[in-house]
Amino acid sequence: METVIQAFVFPGLLYVLLWTVGLFWFFRKFMAPLHKRVGPYFNGPHGSYQTLFDLSKLLTKESITPKGVNPYLFSIMPLLAVITVMLPAAFIPWTESTPVVHTEYGLLALIVLIGIEPFLLFLTGFGSDNKYSFLGGIRVLSQAISMETAFFLAALSPALLFGTLNLEVIVEKSSWSSFAVLIPGFILYFIALLGLLEQPPFNIPDAEQEIVYGFYTEYSGTNYFMLKLAEFVEFMAVFAGVATLFMGAYKGILWDGYSWFFLKMMFVAVVMMTIRAATPRITLKQMLRFSWRYLVPISLLNVAWVMLAKNLFFAGA
Amino acid sequence: MEAIKTLLGKFETEYVEDYKKIWIKAKLVSSDDLTQVAEALKAEGLRSLSTVSPTDFPDTDTIEMNYFFEDLETKRNLWLKCDIPREIQMCEIDSLTPIFPSAQWHEREAFSMFGVKFRNHPDLRPIIISEDYVGKAPYRRDFDWLEHEKDVVKHVQTIVDAFKKEQETNEINLDTDSSETVLNWGPTHPASGPIRLRIHTDGEEIIHIDPDIGYVWRALEHLVTQKDFVGAIVAVERLCFMDNINSMVGYCMAVEEIAGTEITEFAKWMRVLLGETARISSHFMGMGGFFNNLGLHTMGMWNMDMREYFLDFLESYSGARIATASIEPGGVRYGLDMAMLDELQKALDKFDGGIDDVEMIFEKNPTMRIRAREVGILSAEDVHTYGLSGIMARGSGVKTDIRLDEPYAAYDQVEMEYITTSDGTAADRFTMLFRELKQSVKILKQAKKRIEEGVASGEFAPTKDHMVKVPKKLPAGEAISRVEWARGEVLMHLVTEEKAKSPYRLKMRAPSFNHTMMLNMLLEGKTLSDVPLVMGSLYVCQGDLDR
Numbered sequence: 004m005e006t007v008i009q010a011f012v013f014p015g016l017l018y019v020l021l022w023t024v025g026l027f028w029f030f031r032k033f034m035a036p037l038h039k040r041v042g043p044y045f046n047g048p049h050g051s052y053q054t055l056f057d058l059s060k061l062l063t064k065e066s067i068t069p070k071g072v073n074p075y076l077f078s079i080m081p082l083l084a085v086i087t088v089m090l091p092a093a094f095i096p097w098t099e100s101t102p103v104v105h106t107e108y109g110l111l112a113l114i115v116l117i118g119i120e121p122f123l124l125f126l127t128g129f130g131s132d133n134k135y136s137f138l139g140g141i142r143v144l145s146q147a148i149s150m151e152t153a154f155f156l157a158a159l160s161p162a163l164l165f166g167t168l169n170l171e172v173i174v175e176k177s178s179w180s181s182f183a184v185l186i187p188g189f190i191l192y193f194i195a196l197l198g199l200l201e202q203p204p205f206n207i208p209d210a211e212q213e214i215v216y217g218f219y220t221e222y223s224g225t226n227y228f229m230l231k232l233a234e235f236v237e238f239m240a241v242f243a244g245v246a247t248l249f250m251g252a253y254k255g256i257l258w259d260g261y262s263w264f265f266l267k268m269m270f271v272a273v274v275m276m277t278i279r280a281a282t283p284r285i286t287l288k289q290m291l292r293f294s295w296r297y298l299v300p301i302s303l304l305n306v307a308w309v310m311l312a313k314n315l316f317f318a319g320a
Numbered sequence: 321m322e323a324i325k326t327l328l329g330k331f332e333t334e335y336v337e338d339y340k341k342i343w344i345k346a347k348l349v350s351s352d353d354l355t356q357v358a359e360a361l362k363a364e365g366l367r368s369l370s371t372v373s374p375t376d377f378p379d380t381d382t383i384e385m386n387y388f389f390e391d392l393e394t395k396r397n398l399w400l401k402c403d404i405p406r407e408i409q410m411c412e413i414d415s416l417t418p419i420f421p422s423a424q425w426h427e428r429e430a431f432s433m434f435g436v437k438f439r440n441h442p443d444l445r446p447i448i449i450s451e452d453y454v455g456k457a458p459y460r461r462d463f464d465w466l467e468h469e470k471d472v473v474k475h476v477q478t479i480v481d482a483f484k485k486e487q488e489t490n491e492i493n494l495d496t497d498s499s500e501t502v503l504n505w506g507p508t509h510p511a512s513g514p515i516r517l518r519i520h521t522d523g524e525e526i527i528h529i530d531p532d533i534g535y536v537w538r539a540l541e542h543l544v545t546q547k548d549f550v551g552a553i554v555a556v557e558r559l560c561f562m563d564n565i566n567s568m569v570g571y572c573m574a575v576e577e578i579a580g581t582e583i584t585e586f587a588k589w590m591r592v593l594l595g596e597t598a599r600i601s602s603h604f605m606g607m608g609g610f611f612n613n614l615g616l617h618t619m620g621m622w623n624m625d626m627r628e629y630f631l632d633f634l635e636s637y638s639g640a641r642i643a644t645a646s647i648e649p650g651g652v653r654y655g656l657d658m659a660m661l662d663e664l665q666k667a668l669d670k671f672d673g674g675i676d677d678v679e680m681i682f683e684k685n686p687t688m689r690i691r692a693r694e695v696g697i698l699s700a701e702d703v704h705t706y707g708l709s710g711i712m713a714r715g716s717g718v719k720t721d722i723r724l725d726e727p728y729a730a731y732d733q734v735e736m737e738y739i740t741t742s743d744g745t746a747a748d749r750f751t752m753l754f755r756e757l758k759q760s761v762k763i764l765k766q767a768k769k770r771i772e773e774g775v776a777s778g779e780f781a782p783t784k785d786h787m788v789k790v791p792k793k794l795p796a797g798e799a800i801s802r803v804e805w806a807r808g809e810v811l812m813h814l815v816t817e818e819k820a821k822s823p824y825r826l827k828m829r830a831p832s833f834n835h836t837m838m839l840n841m842l843l844e845g846k847t848l849s850d851v852p853l854v855m856g857s858l859y860v861c862q863g864d865l866d867r
Binding site: 138207283285289 | 510611616690848849
């Protein structure tokens with residue numbers, strides 16, 4: 004019984020869907036004043052029902068499948084993408100009593116499941132019979148490979164500091180001092196996260212002005228809804244990753260609980276949106292140069308720093 | 321100027337005369353001398369060819385070719401004419417493209433519209449017109465538009481068949497194992513606007529770009545001949561409706577010159593006031609468009625916010641926000657109510673309040689600088705060779721601004737100076753847009769102050785002085801006028817017949833035409849990501865590209 008509730012309500016399907024709807028609305032409403040406009044306004048208090056209406060409209064639209072596509076890649080990949088990206092929700096300790104799956108290798112599972120997403124998206128681009136989709140897919144691949152290296156290295160630094168891959172133990176052991184040590188890792192993780200989620204300034208695979216819509220080009224209706232759902236659930240998974248690994252998940256001042264977790268995820272979302280409103284996009288070559296020349300070497304230096312800090316400050320722990 | 325006259329003295333000419341302060345007008349007896357004259361002119365320093373314009377005279381069975389040579393540095397210009405036979409088989413002249421590369425597309429246009437064949441042209445294909453007009457020379461006086469439009473379905477089928485055939489064969493010569501492909505960066509693309517670029521790429525690297533224009537062809541130059549002299553302003557203003565005022569000013573100046581009327585001082589200052597407002601509106605859109613192509617929409621939104629107030633002023637003056645139809649031959653169309661200037665003041669206050677933020681966040685934006693400093697580089701030599709003007713020319717350090725070189729309206733009394741940047745990169749052109757915007761606001765403030773002082777002292781009567789009468793039927797004659805339009809230099813060549821109610825021929829030379837010619841040269845070897853960036857920095861508007 005409890006498994007059913009966990010699978011379908013919290014932190015399962017319903018939670019993930021609610022999160023997508025809420026985050027979508029939050030993005031639009033937060034960007035609006037930065038753009039000197041209002042955002043969703045008419046449907047519901049402050050336009051909060053707008054996302055529901057938009058998503059339900061998408062579900063009722065015709066899913067056009069162009070003639071020359073590869074049927075497996077085109078139609079099955081979006082479904083696979085959604086399933087893969089919903090899985091990390093089972094590993095994250097949302098409150099003291101969850102996660103759903105208790106395992107020694109929570110961090111590894113999180114990273115792998117988040118990291119496999121771009122490859123599925125590339126296959127969707129490859130399967131559409133469209134030059135622009137293919138170009139978008141190639142860009143996703145290049146960007147994912149470069150950014151994920153830094154992402155993995157930054158995400159592994161808490162594991163090195165605390166000596167375990169178990170997410171519950173990492174959260175339990177985290178404190179203000181460990182946060183201070185992990186600040187470089189936090190910043191690196193954040194930058195790599197921008198690259199992994201294809202957000203400005205790294206929104207190269209989604210470059211509307213250059214390659215129409217990248218690998219999303221040929222999708223419409225339910226297929227498109229699936230891909231967008233996958234994108235937003237990935238946001239949730241990555242933000243939850245930040246909060247768990249670096250910011251101590253549900254721990255907070257005065258009381259512990261889920262609300263602190265939520266606030267931490269929102270903080271990361273706010274910073275991401277502000278960067279989005281003020282930065283144009285960079286080219287593929289510049290991103291590759293940035294990633295391999297600066298980001299990955301600094302991540303390696305960060306690993307060295309964490310080891311040093313562990314021996315100096317946490318020798319007893 | 322004397323040097324040009326002595327140069328022309330070596331060839332057989334019908335006449336050589338001074339025309340306005342910095343032009344010489346001349347007609348050659350024989351069209352075979354053209355290439356030699358052109359080479360001599362280029363050696364003399366007139367390195368830019370602004371445009372090539374045929375005028376069709378079926379009565380005398382000739383087509384008169386007009387060439388406009390300019391020297392951007394010493395401000396000497398030559399208007400050269402010669403006649404060629406009108407009959408299709410014999411309608412030929414030597415091409416000037418080997419000497420002046422900027423003639424390439426202008427000669428293609430003359431070929432498409434009038435059927436003039438150019439010998440030794442490197443690439444004489446139709447341009448602008450759609451498949452169903454190819455070979456029919458639609459701008460000739462004896463072309464029957466109504467007859468042609470009767471068979472619409474057949475013409476649409478011709479266009480579709482030609483496109484499909486092109487799509488089937490455009491990749492035939494490419495190696496199937498390589499990563500080369502031909503992309504249609506085409507009319508249904510989020511960032512292209514109504515233009516199609518055939519991009520031949522190798523992966524993401526560009527090998528060759530061939531622009532295919534004509535999606536917004538409204539045959540404005542023919543439309544003008546069907547309307548009377550006042551009604552023609554709605555066709556002229558649609559050159560690009562963002563800056564509609566300055567193109568109307570050019571047309572009206574040509575009409576007034578043929579009619580011999582002099583407009584009032586008040587009307588001149590009103591033309592400056594409205595012209596600068598329209599320029600500001602256009603520059604706001606141009607800057608927003610540049611950043612939109614980089615993926616950042618915030619600047620476009622902020623600019624729209626400030627631009628709305630200027631459009632409020634135009635609306636209070638003329639009733640329309642964008643295509644205002646407010647400049648008429650004889651002055652400006654409506655009188656001025658002083659309350660309208662309060663609207664303008666609101667706009668200026670909003671501008672002063674917001675522009676520093678915009679400068680700090682966007683003009684100095686480091687990511688934009690990183691991207692835009694390396695691409696789209698034009699040297700000063702390119703400006704002369706390809707006949708560039710406006711922002712493109714001044715961005716590469718060439719000091720040319722028609723408001724200062726050949727002042728019109730009240731610009732001879734306006735305090736302004738050349739604004740240039742020296743490197744000619746895309747980032748420089750963006751900086752130019754920004755500085756020109758600020759310069760326009762300064763000029764606007766000067767014009768507003770002058771008008772307010774004039775009205776207060778009784779010199780201007782704002783509701784009566786705005787128009788003088790221009791006769792409905794003009795004498796035979798021709799005139800050219802140049803204006804500094806938002807995007808560059810617009811040259812209007814107007815020809816009238818005796819006692820006719822409509823223009824006989826109006827040639828509108830559009831700056832975006834010369835600018836789009838440069839695309840292949842600027843983007844060869846760059847990546848796909850640079851295409852929208854360079855297109856945005858060239859500040860083209862497909863409206864005046866196609867007319």
